[in-house]
Amino acid sequence: MARLELDDLTKVFTDDDGGEVVAVEEVSIDIADGEFLVLVGPSGCGKSTTLRMIAGLETVSDGRIRLGDRVIDDKKPQDRDIAMVFQSYALYPHMTVRGNMSFGLEESTEMPDDEIRTLVDDTAGMLGIAELLERTPTELSGGQRQRVALGRAIVREPEVFLMDEPLSNLDAKLRSEMRTELQRLQEDLDTTTVYVTHDQTEAMTMGDRIAILNDGRLQQVATPLEAYHQPANRFVAGFIGEPSMNFFDVEVQGDQLVHAPAGDTSAGEFSYPISADTRESLQATSRATLGIRPEDIEIVGAAESGRDFDTTVDVVEPMGDENNLYLGFSADSERTFVATVGGMRRVEEGQPAVARVPESAIHLFDADTGEALQNRTLRDAAATEPEL
Amino acid sequence: MSTVDEAAEERFSINPARVGLYLTLGGLLVFFLAPIETGVVTSLKTPDAVGTTSPLVPSVEGFTLDNYATAVSELLPGMVNSLLYAVPATILSALFGSFAAYGLTLTDWRGQIGVLLLFVAGIFIPYQAVLVPLTRLFSVLGLSTLGIWGLLGIDNAYAGIVELIITHTAYGIPICAILFRSYYKGMSEEMLESARLDGATVRRAYRRIVFPLSTPMFAVVLIYQFTQIWNDLLFALVLVQAESSAAAPVTLILAGLGASQSGTIFGLRMAGAFVAALPTLAVYVLFGEEFAKGVAT
Numbered sequence: 275m276a277r278l279e280l281d282d283l284t285k286v287f288t289d290d291d292g293g294e295v296v297a298v299e300e301v302s303i304d305i306a307d308g309e310f311l312v313l314v315g316p317s318g319c320g321k322s323t324t325l326r327m328i329a330g331l332e333t334v335s336d337g338r339i340r341l342g343d344r345v346i347d348d349k350k351p352q353d354r355d356i357a358m359v360f361q362s363y364a365l366y367p368h369m370t371v372r373g374n375m376s377f378g379l380e381e382s383t384e385m386p387d388d389e390i391r392t393l394v395d396d397t398a399g400m401l402g403i404a405e406l407l408e409r410t411p412t413e414l415s416g417g418q419r420q421r422v423a424l425g426r427a428i429v430r431e432p433e434v435f436l437m438d439e440p441l442s443n444l445d446a447k448l449r450s451e452m453r454t455e456l457q458r459l460q461e462d463l464d465t466t467t468v469y470v471t472h473d474q475t476e477a478m479t480m481g482d483r484i485a486i487l488n489d490g491r492l493q494q495v496a497t498p499l500e501a502y503h504q505p506a507n508r509f510v511a512g513f514i515g516e517p518s519m520n521f522f523d524v525e526v527q528g529d530q531l532v533h534a535p536a537g538d539t540s541a542g543e544f545s546y547p548i549s550a551d552t553r554e555s556l557q558a559t560s561r562a563t564l565g566i567r568p569e570d571i572e573i574v575g576a577a578e579s580g581r582d583f584d585t586t587v588d589v590v591e592p593m594g595d596e597n598n599l600y601l602g603f604s605a606d607s608e609r610t611f612v613a614t615v616g617g618m619r620r621v622e623e624g625q626p627a628v629a630r631v632p633e634s635a636i637h638l639f640d641a642d643t644g645e646a647l648q649n650r651t652l653r654d655a656a657a658t659e660p661e662l
Numbered sequence: 663m664s665t666v667d668e669a670a671e672e673r674f675s676i677n678p679a680r681v682g683l684y685l686t687l688g689g690l691l692v693f694f695l696a697p698i699e700t701g702v703v704t705s706l707k708t709p710d711a712v713g714t715t716s717p718l719v720p721s722v723e724g725f726t727l728d729n730y731a732t733a734v735s736e737l738l739p740g741m742v743n744s745l746l747y748a749v750p751a752t753i754l755s756a757l758f759g760s761f762a763a764y765g766l767t768l769t770d771w772r773g774q775i776g777v778l779l780l781f782v783a784g785i786f787i788p789y790q791a792v793l794v795p796l797t798r799l800f801s802v803l804g805l806s807t808l809g810i811w812g813l814l815g816i817d818n819a820y821a822g823i824v825e826l827i828i829t830h831t832a833y834g835i836p837i838c839a840i841l842f843r844s845y846y847k848g849m850s851e852e853m854l855e856s857a858r859l860d861g862a863t864v865r866r867a868y869r870r871i872v873f874p875l876s877t878p879m880f881a882v883v884l885i886y887q888f889t890q891i892w893n894d895l896l897f898a899l900v901l902v903q904a905e906s907s908a909a910a911p912v913t914l915i916l917a918g919l920g921a922s923q924s925g926t927i928f929g930l931r932m933a934g935a936f937v938a939a940l941p942t943l944a945v946y947v948l949f950g951e952e953f954a955k956g957v958a959t
Contacts, residue, residue, distance in 0.1 A: 331855050352861040364852035368874045377870070382861025430860070 276342030276433045278305040278328070278466055283337035285323050285490075297323045299490045300337070308464040310457070312481030314471055316513070320490035321470045325436050328468060329358050341433055352382060357427035358436040361443065363419045365411040371398070371422050372407040378430045397429040400459075417448050424456075428463065435460070435467040441476065453480060474514050478502070486510050503652060508644035511565050511637055517598055520571075520611040522564045523641065526556055531564055535609070536641075543603040547580040549633060555648040561641035568598065570635035570650070571613035573621075574628050582630045590621050597621055601629055705729050705932035712928050729933035736919055737937055740912035744892060745941070747823045747911070751830035752887040756880055758831065759838020764868050766839065767846040768854055778843075784836030793900050800825050800901065819909040822902035826911070829901065830891045838883050845879040845956075846872070881952030889942045912938050 285298040298320040305311045313321040326332040328339060330351035339347040346354045357378070365374050375394045379385050385393075398404045401421045411419055420440065427435055441449045441456075457480055460467050471477055477484045478498045486493040486501065486509070494506035498514075505511035511519045524531035524546070533542040546564065548556075556562060577584060586605045591598040595617045600610040605624070613629055615621065638648040700717045707715065711724020766778050806821035849872070857867045895913040902909055905918045916938050920930035946953070 329855075329859060331858070351855075351858045352863070356859065358856065358859050360852040360856060362850065362852050364850060364856040366853060366857070366871055368871075377857070377862070378860035381857075381866060381870075426856075426860075 276466065277307045277309075278434055278468070279303075279338075279340040280305075280324070280328070281338040281340065283324065283327060283339065284335045285320070285327060285332060286335040297490050298327070301487070301490075301492045302337075303485050303492065303495055305466055305468065307466055310460050310467045310469065310480060310482045312469045312471060312477040312484045313487060314474060314477035314484055314513075315487035315493075317472055319487040321472075321487050322438055323490075324487070325358075325438055325468060325470045328434070329356055329436050330354050355433045356436060357430050357432040357434075358438065359423050359427050359440045361439040363411075363423040363443075365419060365422060365426075367411050370408050370410055371403065371414070371425075374411070374422055375407075375426050375429050378426060382430065393429055394425075397425050401425050401428075416444055417452070420444060420452065424459070428459070431465075433466065435465050437467065437469045439471055440469075442471070442473070456480065474516065478514065484514075486513060488513075504649045505637065505646055507646055508563055508565070508639040511639070511646070515567060517568050517612045517614070519565045519567050519637070521639075522611075524562055524564045526560050526562060529553055531562070534561075543607070543609070544583055545580075546631065552633065552636075552638070552648060556638060557647075559640055559647060562647065563639040563641055563644075565637035565639060566611075566631050566635060567650075568612040568614040570632065571611075572630040572632070573599070573613060573615050573619075574630045577628050581633060582628050585627050585629050587621055587623055587625050587627050590623055593617065599627070601627060701932045701935065704928050705930075705936060707929050709927055709929060726929070729927075729929040730937065732930055733919065733934040733937045737912055737915055737934055739908075740910055740915035741938070741941065743823060743909050744911040744913070747826040747830065748888055748891045748941075751827045751834065751891050752884055754827070754831040755834030755838050755887050756883045758835050759883065760842045760873070760876055760880070761868075762835060762839040763842030763846050764872055767843050768849065768851075768872065769864055781836045781839050784833075785840065789833070789896055793896070796829060796897075797900055817908040819902070819907045822907065822909045825901045826897060829897050830894070834887050834891070838887065841883055841886075842876065842879055845876065849875065878952050878956035880956075881949040882956035885945055885949050885953055888945050892942055 280301055280303045283298060283301045284296070287295045287297055289295055301320075301324055303311065313324060315321050323332060327334050327347070330346070330349060334347045337347070338345060341354065341356075366377065369377065372394055375397065376390050379390045379393065394407070395404065398407055401424060403418060403421045403425060406414060406418060406422070411422065414422065420443075423440065437456075441452050444452060453476060469476075469480060477486075481498055483495055483497055484501055485495045488509050494501055494510045496504070496506075501510055501514050505514065508521065512521065523534055523536045525534040526532075527545075529548055529550070531546040531548055533544045533546075535542070574582060576582075583603065585601040585603055586607070587599055588602045588607075588610050589600040591600070596614050597617055597619065599613045599615060599621055601613055602608075602610045621627070634651045636648075637646060637650055639646055696718065703720050704712055704717060706725055706727070706729070707721050708724045708726045708728075711721040715721045715724065762781065766774055766781070805824055806818040808818075808821070811818035811821065854867060854871065857871055862870065893913065895917065898911045898914050902911060902914060904910065905914050907914075916934050919934040920927035
């Protein structure tokens with residue numbers, strides 16, 4: 275077991291015309307021993323490249339990778355003591371499940387055959403695939419192949435597991451089952467794990483910490499709840515959470531935030547009064563982005579203050595446990611924002627609604643840099659570090 | 663008129679385009695099969711019958727199996743000689759081709775494209791262009807003058823067989839490598855990366871993963887190469903030269919079979935051609951199923 279350190283990791287690809295493409299730029303993450311770290315971001319953000327650099331399948335352009343007290347970025351993949359689970363599972367089609375699981379031990383250790391046999395039997399038992407050991411991958415379902423791919427990694431007892439979107443080829447139900455199971459496995463094995471996904475639900479539910487990447491740059495490394503409630507910037511705020519946070523471009527005018535959509539300043543639809551504390555955190559910023567999560571918007575009976583807004587319900591998305599309301603400031607407004615209300619509440623499309631935006635729940639971001647100027651206040655201070 | 667009637671009429675009406683198509687197909691069938699039919703019929707006739715009957719019609723009174731008996735006894739030593747170099751050269755060129763394709767496709771190093779282009783160029787070198795350098799090379803090497811032939815008590819003409827193995831292997835590698843390369847390009851990269859992470863070296867990954875998965879392509883390449891090498895006359899003529907040599911391949915003997923100053927024995931020549939073709943047919947039958955898989959991919 276060991277901790278994994280990424281230090282200013284950079285990857286520059288040279289394309290066919292000799293041009294340089296920076297895929298990963300100065301990413302530094304310190305992953306503790308036994309930690310489950312999720313690398314998340316939109317496609318093309320460099321998360322897979324980062325993982326492949328850790329595996330040794332991609333060379334490192336600059337920076338260091340340390341595993342325990344060894345520097346491993348100049349080592350061959352087979353000398354790094356790392357196992358990887360691929361999205362396509364990458365099983366060896368001509369070998370049985372047993373052959374697939376034994377392969378790594380046969381190639382990388384001097385272990386005698388009967389020991390390998392016992393170890394493979396044990397691991398297969400743990401994953402519930404003991405009865406599949408003599409079959410070939412073509413005879414297995416997607417979920418079973420997934421388990422074999424996991425077993426192949428686990429059986430080698432590596433220092434680090436790398437997983438590249440391992441659940442994305444499974445159907446939704448199986449995926450959520452495997453999500454729980456993977457977490458339990460990782461906890462039992464207590465092996466440092468780096469898990470790549472583009473799915474923010476997976477990131478939120480599985481990771482001890484999540485690292486959010488965009489355009490090859492690290493945006494934030496935090497616990498899931500921290501990233502959710504205290505996003506470092508606008509990108510993280512918009513990426514984490516479903517449905518996404520609502521954003522409004524605003525201009526700071528005294529103690530009012532005046533709605534001023536970028537490129538179309540005449541179309542401002544509201545002004546939002548702010549307290550002196552909030553005003554202070556804005557400092558000299560003149561243009562900002564106001565963010566509010568859908569579940570923090572309350573639908574109230576009548577407008578009582580300047581933070582309540584008359585809106586019209588444009589579309590209702592019933593989810594069962596809750597309804598997503600798409601609200602417009604007027605009936606024919608093209609711009610809508612989302613509010614989430616309880617599933618038992620009856621709301622009709624076209625009906626007027628009063629949306630309350632509590633000041634304690636708003637986020638403010640610098641309009642130019644996207645950096646968070648103020649995050650929501652946490653009534654429950656323990657929310658940043660949840661205790662079980 | 664109802665649509666049912668129209669459909670019925672269409673089914674029975676004669677479409678001139680279709681008639682033309684089937685006439686053409688039938689014509690092509692006759693065109694391609696007639697020579698084989700002639701060959702078979704002629705190979706079963708006595709020389710007299712060949713002279714007096716039509717080449718396409720079997721002759722009852724002129725029927726004989728002597729042609730086949732003679733062809734087999736004349737060609738057998740040649741067929742053994744041919745097998746002696748065709749089998750090793752086929753296996754070696756397929757194996758080296760597969761190695762080369764693996765190195766050029768599934769591993770990563772600088773200058774791959776340049777080497778690949780050399781392989782492609784190798785396919786297009788005309789055999790005629792290398793005949794003289796080839797004979798010069800082997801006369802300089804002087805394989806037939808080595809003491810080993812005397813020690814083993816083998817006719818030193820068999821040096822020609824060794825030369826043929828080397829030559830056919832060398833000239834077979836480029837096309838084999840290109841065939842394997844197209845097959846390997848379709849192989850899962852993640853699977854090989856997984857093997858690397860599992861601790862397999864480049865050599866071990868080939869032996870345990872790439873090689874076992876190449877069976878269908880090996881069938882294609884083995885059939886193709888064996889047919890090419892077995893049927894080759896040019897290199898045999900240049901390297902072994904004499905039909906009377908102890909090491910003469912079947913093609914060399916076949917060229918002179920049934921030809922004499924008193925005239926050509928067509929029946930014998932035809933029988934010889936069929937006998938000489940038997941091993942290539944056998945190879946097709948042997949690897950046919952895998953061949954179909956390999957071609958399909």
